[in-house]
Amino acid sequence: MSQFDNVSILxxxxxxxxxxxxxxxxxxxxxxxxxxxxxxxxEFEFGTxxxxxxxxxxxxxxxxxxxxxxxRTVVGGESFDVPANSSFQIKVKxxxxxxxxxxx
Amino acid sequence: MSQFDNVSILxxxxxxxxxxxxxxxxxxxxxxxxxxxxxxxxEFEFGTxxxxxxxxxxxxxxxxxxxxxxxRTVVGGESFDVPANSSFQIKVKxxxxxxxxxxx
Numbered sequence: 001m002s003q004f005d006n007v008s009i010l011x012x013x014x015x016x017x018x019x020x021x022x023x024x025x026x027x028x029x030x031x032x033x034x035x036x037x038x039x040x041x042x043e044f045e046f047g048t049x050x051x052x053x054x055x056x057x058x059x060x061x062x063x064x065x066x067x068x069x070x071x072r073t074v075v076g077g078e079s080f081d082v083p084a085n086s087s088f089q090i091k092v093k094x095x096x097x098x099x100x101x102x103x104x
Numbered sequence: 105m106s107q108f109d110n111v112s113i114l115x116x117x118x119x120x121x122x123x124x125x126x127x128x129x130x131x132x133x134x135x136x137x138x139x140x141x142x143x144x145x146x147e148f149e150f151g152t153x154x155x156x157x158x159x160x161x162x163x164x165x166x167x168x169x170x171x172x173x174x175x176r177t178v179v180g181g182e183s184f185d186v187p188a189n190s191s192f193q194i195k196v197k198x199x200x201x202x203x204x205x206x207x208x
Contacts, residue, residue, distance in 0.1 A: 005112045009130055011203055012106065012161050013142055019199030022142045024128065026113055038117055038126045038142065057116050095123030099115055 004034070017044055023100070032102065039096045047087040051103040055079040059096025064089040108132070121148055127204070136206070143200045151191040155207040159183040163200025168193040 023037030127141030162180040
């Protein structure tokens, strides 16, 4: 899907890690939410409350997911799942454009 | 206005200057368009086709507008206009969140 229709978008961005990670919230009519974001090269750790589907629209990252001891490379067009109430580490290799869906 | 309702948003970001400037297109039902973007600290030059209203949601920039010889400081909550078919220079002092409206 190249665009989301009939949505609301918050005007103010979320800014993390001195702007190296930024995202914008997109709200759907069914009450669900996604964030569209940009990660600059660097190494970051994120915590989750809800389970997440992280789609990498463009760029390249390595992720260390909960319960795994191996870093996995994820490039544009690929995605990964993160369980609820967990955390994951990410090494951003190239400027990365992502879409994060929050799952029930 | 804290959010835009009943809009479409493109999933893929626009990435400029190695990711130091990124933006996302928001399309309105009346056919108008805005972009929501982030600028990292640095110095950039942008060209315009349509006239633009640049609202700084958060952050701090200095702009040199066409026909001016003075840099002007613009901070979160302030805005500036740029004429069509022109260019302007911008020095981003702090990570800056902006909303650009394209005017007829």
